[in-house]
Amino acid sequence: MTAPVFLASCSPRRGGNSDAAVALLKQSLSVPCRTWRIADEGVHPCISCGYCDAHPGQCTLDAPGDGARKLFDAMFAAPISVIVSPVYFYHVPAQAKAWIDRAQCFWTCGEKPGRGKAVTAVLFGARLRGDKLFEGAERTFRYMALALGLTWEDPLRIYGLDRPGDLASSGEACTRIAEFAGNLAGRHGL
Numbered sequence: 001m002t003a004p005v006f007l008a009s010c011s012p013r014r015g016g017n018s019d020a021a022v023a024l025l026k027q028s029l030s031v032p033c034r035t036w037r038i039a040d041e042g043v044h045p046c047i048s049c050g051y052c053d054a055h056p057g058q059c060t061l062d063a064p065g066d067g068a069r070k071l072f073d074a075m076f077a078a079p080i081s082v083i084v085s086p087v088y089f090y091h092v093p094a095q096a097k098a099w100i101d102r103a104q105c106f107w108t109c110g111e112k113p114g115r116g117k118a119v120t121a122v123l124f125g126a127r128l129r130g131d132k133l134f135e136g137a138e139r140t141f142r143y144m145a146l147a148l149g150l151t152w153e154d155p156l157r158i159y160g161l162d163r164p165g166d167l168a169s170s171g172e173a174c175t176r177i178a179e180f181a182g183n184l185a186g187r188h189g190l
């Protein structure tokens with residue numbers, strides 16, 4: 001049986017635009033999906049202990065109750081992963097950054113566990129314009145993909161979403177997400 005598509009919301013705000021975008025992606029993809037909220041997974045931030053330098057792919061913080069490894073394993077199994085994130089100070093929320101930093105333990109892996117799989121993102125912020133609004137988040141996700149061996153695909157970028165219901169009340173943003181999901185499914189033969 002094929003593993004489900006990996007859909008993750010990076011916002012700590014429950015019921016906000018990220019959660020709504022994940023629900024919309026799931027509905028639009030119409031294949032089995034598993035949804036996650038990174039902020040609920042108890043991920044501890046990297047402490048730069050150096051253990052993974054000598055033990056590629058292993059982390060001293062991997063333990064029951066810490067969801068970092070569980071999230072990475074779900075991505076490695078999924079045919080495609082979509083990470084949904086708001087912009088926080090031109091980057092991603094701290095809970096998501098803590099998880100991204102945990103990808104460091106795969107940096108020295110000769111055989112990358114995500115090889116042959118792909119990851120993309122849906123990114124949004126409150127600002128209505130700004131060439132560089134998504135630059136920080138995009139670059140970070142791209143390098144996380146590199147550490148994991150996943151192929152990074154161009155994300156969807158949406159301006160002007162701020163209050164929790166902004167996505168749900170924007171027909172244009174909802175259509176763009178549904179189209180993004182449709183294109184993704186087509187490209188990956190889902």
Ligand SMILES: Cc1cc2nc3c(=O)[nH]c(=O)nc-3n(C[C@H](O)[C@H](O)[C@H](O)COP(=O)(O)O)c2cc1C
Pocket residue numbers: 011012013015016017018019086087088089090091124125126127133161162163164
């Ligand atoms: C701490 C914090 C920092 C933010 N920084 C930015 C920012 O730099 N640029 C921007 O356009 N929006 C910024 N926002 C607004 C969020 O991106 C916006 O409210 C988003 O829709 C929240 O998504 P959510 O509903 O999934 O939590 C920030 C919000 C918070 C709480």
